[in-house]
Amino acid sequence: MDPSRHSEALRAAQMYYLQDLTMDAIARELRTSRSTVSRLLSSARESGLVQIQIRNPLDTGPELEGRIRQRYGVDVHVVPVLETLNDAETLDRVAMQAARTIGPVVDSNAIIGVAWGSTLSAVSRHLTRKITHDSVIVQLNGAGNMHTTGITYASDIMRRFGSAYGARVEQFPVPAFFDHAATKTAMWNERSVQRILELQAKMSIAIFGVGSVDADYPSHVYAGGYLDEMDLNILATSDVVGDVATVFFRGDGSSDGIILNERSTGPALAELRQVRRRICVVSGVSKIKGLRGALAAGLATDLILDEATARRLVDYEGLPAANG
Amino acid sequence: MDPSRHSEALRAAQMYYLQDLTMDAIARELRTSRSTVSRLLSSARESGLVQIQIRNPLDTGPELEGRIRQRYGVDVHVVPVLETLNDAETLDRVAMQAARTIGPVVDSNAIIGVAWGSTLSAVSRHLTRKITHDSVIVQLNGAGNMHTTGITYASDIMRRFGSAYGARVEQFPVPAFFDHAATKTAMWNERSVQRILELQAKMSIAIFGVGSVDADYPSHVYAGGYLDEMDLNILATSDVVGDVATVFFRGDGSSDGIILNERSTGPALAELRQVRRRICVVSGVSKIKGLRGALAAGLATDLILDEATARRLVDYEGLPAANG
DNA sequence: CTCCCTTGTGCACGTTTGTGCATAGTGCTT
């Protein structure tokens, strides 16, 4: 953008947001029309000059937030959404609030791991710009499957993150699952793959949704041709409740002995837990089972979810976490 | 405030600012009228739930900000104000922007030193609330003079700071200047005074304006009956250009041998320089002389000033700082 | 129980803001 326009936008934003002038008054000072000021302000918000955050006081009492925070030791953002809305609309609003909540967390020199899926796709559509330097977006897990390379879908998500934060994008051009564990082992020794794995090892932020085996409209992973009949059977018989970045876990958070994970390209749970900030976005009560597993596994430090799901989460509170 | 109203305000703010719903839509979800939503949002902003900041990219090019920052090593916020506006209006807008800029800096457990004067008074009127814990507002210098104890004026400022940040207020009930340096020495040994001095020594933030000897409408200090004829003569003959919290300095930033300072109750400049964050607010080109002295003395880490004054500051840029 | 005071609500109105459209400006190509 024209740099002088940028600085006009900055002036306008200061006058509007910090000095409480009306657009009309600003227009007179800048010797332009009010509509131009309106557009300048849009672009100031759009380009991340203006940062709006809601800080909900942590001493929020015995509300949903407090209870979830206490129980699972995660930082919670409950998105207020009428329970009567349909799934798509709920997802949209959770995604928008998630995108704006993530904004302030992202900083220069960050290495940000991003998963893919319908949730992340929605989030990526609502990101607000923020100028950072030397940040990197790294894909958490491969996206290819039997039918497509999955490239466009996952890479759109990555690209949106990259352009919102002015960051370099590192894709992970492998399938979501290898057919043979041996291939994975081989590939993992390739330098091109190792470069990605090393980036992942240095992630400062990871952003992901959760898959849940019994979701009404199931995650891509369970429906999209990533797994064959036999794989799905295996999942069903091994108490798997969900996944994060195509790595599966049980209701108690354990993942040992789930052989599918040996063919999966996502980061091992232990590895993911090394990341300082791990942001989990969940929309829709049908993901509750996977979500509880993910929480039991300690995969998230921050949780953004809709109100109905949050409520469902604490309704189960009496039960120990292990009994998914 | 009613706690349920508070949480309604939070919900409304999330929906409005993070989900981009209209007030009308929010009203329907909350089963109330649009006007109520409007008021909820007001109160959310009012009470500091909503934080709006403008982050001006530091690589702002060869603009005013960049030049001042480079030259004086301070973080600059130039307040865009038409140069044709009168002093009062300029002050008001600088103060408002200053108040909102200070907001994000204040945090829990802060000890905040606050000076008094027309600038700080204006700032204090525009503070936005922010909930902090265990913060303290401490008065930097006494406010009494020959005619009044100055209590109400200075204490109003302090009180406003205190209530905006939910902080304890510690006043400094001494005159601005003692008549005799010996009295100051004596008082400084009093435990009640020492308590304040100790707090000042632990300040994490200091907020002050500057006085300038030749300001068209001179600071309280030079006009308000704080100094007698002889004192003013002394100032005139010792190259003093201004003051911060009633401590005087010369154009080159030095303050040694200015005997008036021995009777002043403000913190010695060396002491002030110990404070991590020192925010200086300046409105009006007539303060330029004092401002340049203060900058030469390295009193500020952050500078908030109007555009005209900023421009004036860089116009002098060719001259070495020492030649006020 | 009644009165009065305080607090919060919705309505209606005027103000402020967003946006489609026609136009003017700008820079690039041929």
Add this chain to the structure above:
DNA sequence: AAGCACTATGCACAAACGTGCACAAGGGAG
């Protein structure tokens, strides 16, 4: 130099918003 494509601007209208006012609900005091 002319033509073209793209962008930014202002206008006019519609949508969204803030606020004075009248009224209702609740809670003490007498």
